[in-house]
Amino acid sequence: MTPEKKPLTLEETLEAIKEQHEDYEDVKAVLAMSSEELDKKLVEQGFDLATLDARAEAREAEIRREQDSPARKPWSKKLIALFTAFCTLVGVAATHAIDVLWLAGPALPTVAFTAPPELRHEAFEACGKMQWASCIAKLDEAARTDPEGDKDPEVQRARAFAKKQLALQVP
Amino acid sequence: MDKKNLPTPEVIDRIDKEWPPLRKALLHLAAKHASLQEAEDIVAQSFRGIRSGSRVWDPEKEPDFAIFAGMVVVSNAKHWRVEAFNRRRDRGAFDETAQRRVAGVGASPEQIAILKQEFTRAFETAFRKGSLEDRLFEAIKRGINHPADQAKALGVTVEQIRQLVARVHAVCNRIIQEGSKS
Numbered sequence: 001m002t003p004e005k006k007p008l009t010l011e012e013t014l015e016a017i018k019e020q021h022e023d024y025e026d027v028k029a030v031l032a033m034s035s036e037e038l039d040k041k042l043v044e045q046g047f048d049l050a051t052l053d054a055r056a057e058a059r060e061a062e063i064r065r066e067q068d069s070p071a072r073k074p075w076s077k078k079l080i081a082l083f084t085a086f087c088t089l090v091g092v093a094a095t096h097a098i099d100v101l102w103l104a105g106p107a108l109p110t111v112a113f114t115a116p117p118e119l120r121h122e123a124f125e126a127c128g129k130m131q132w133a134s135c136i137a138k139l140d141e142a143a144r145t146d147p148e149g150d151k152d153p154e155v156q157r158a159r160a161f162a163k164k165q166l167a168l169q170v171p
Numbered sequence: 172m173d174k175k176n177l178p179t180p181e182v183i184d185r186i187d188k189e190w191p192p193l194r195k196a197l198l199h200l201a202a203k204h205a206s207l208q209e210a211e212d213i214v215a216q217s218f219r220g221i222r223s224g225s226r227v228w229d230p231e232k233e234p235d236f237a238i239f240a241g242m243v244v245v246s247n248a249k250h251w252r253v254e255a256f257n258r259r260r261d262r263g264a265f266d267e268t269a270q271r272r273v274a275g276v277g278a279s280p281e282q283i284a285i286l287k288q289e290f291t292r293a294f295e296t297a298f299r300k301g302s303l304e305d306r307l308f309e310a311i312k313r314g315i316n317h318p319a320d321q322a323k324a325l326g327v328t329v330e331q332i333r334q335l336v337a338r339v340h341a342v343c344n345r346i347i348q349e350g351s352k353s
Contacts, residue, residue: 021336024337026245027245038199060191063215125225
């Protein structure tokens with residue numbers, strides 16, 4: 001729910017109504033275009049139709065993989081919880097070995113196990129909300145424990161874009 | 172991720188099925204507001220957002236997924252575009268003459284005051300009957316600018332909001348046009 005803002009002036013209200021109406025009309029008009037018309041428009045805009053679909057499909061597949069990956073499924077959280085409980089039990093059993101208890105303590109659980117994909121997902125969410133600094137911080141944090149995953153083109157593109165936007169925000 | 176908005180597997184299936192045929196249209200919409208690379212990023216980001224539930228699609232309230240996806244892409248494209256503020260400011264509301272009259276630009280201070288009073292009175296008169304159009308006008312004036320929030324505030328569907336916005340826009344346009352002639 002968007003919080004209520006300061007009341008708009010009459011001009012701002014009219015502009016908001018016009019913009020909302022025009023956006024909708026624009027979307028309707030574009031959706032009504034035939035495939036040939038869209039191809040023509042996209043070529044006019046400078047897109048390479050030969051590679052367009054393949055690129056889009058690859059990115060969407062990556063998003064699906066990331067969002068549907070086991071790391072995001074509830075059962076994996078249960079697995080982590082079981083793993084944590086197991087570590088704790090081992091620690092309790094070795095009551096005389098303080099160092100083992102320390103290893104099995106609360107520091108063990110989830111961070112290294114799930115952090116990078118989860119963090120990257122949160123980073124993309126932050127980017128989507130234009131929270132550029134948070135987006136970059138989360139990507140960097142994920143990169144520290146998973147440098148390989150950081151080489152993913154989408155991750156690199158997101159970081160570059162967020163940095164660019166952040167730089168533009170600085171007065 | 173906002174887990175309470177997480178789409179159901181059935182909704183995700185529908186998104187996955189309905190998205191591919193829309194790709195070109197969505198890209199064309201995004202490219203109206205952004206560079207080519209940014210447009211592709213915006214479309215991918217929109218797909219991610221809708222699929223993850225950060226942009227909530229409720230098929231019950233908004234059955235037309237294409238319209239919903241298109242509006243998300245346009246919204247994202249506008250937000251991503253750094254120059255959005257300047258573009259909006261430059262474009263002006265309604266036709267330029269009318270906009271100048273509403274704003275009172277180019278008139279003496281006395282004329283400005285009278286013009287503003289006239290327009291304010293005209294809009295107050297037009298939107299004071301308590302109809303859905305009137306309530307929508309007030310909601311927008313209060314800064315509720317998202318169709319889903321407007322729908323919630325008025326107790327109607329998003330689709331009805333789209334139709335109401337068109338009617339409110341037409342009323343505003345008429346008032347502006349009539350005012351411009353006086």
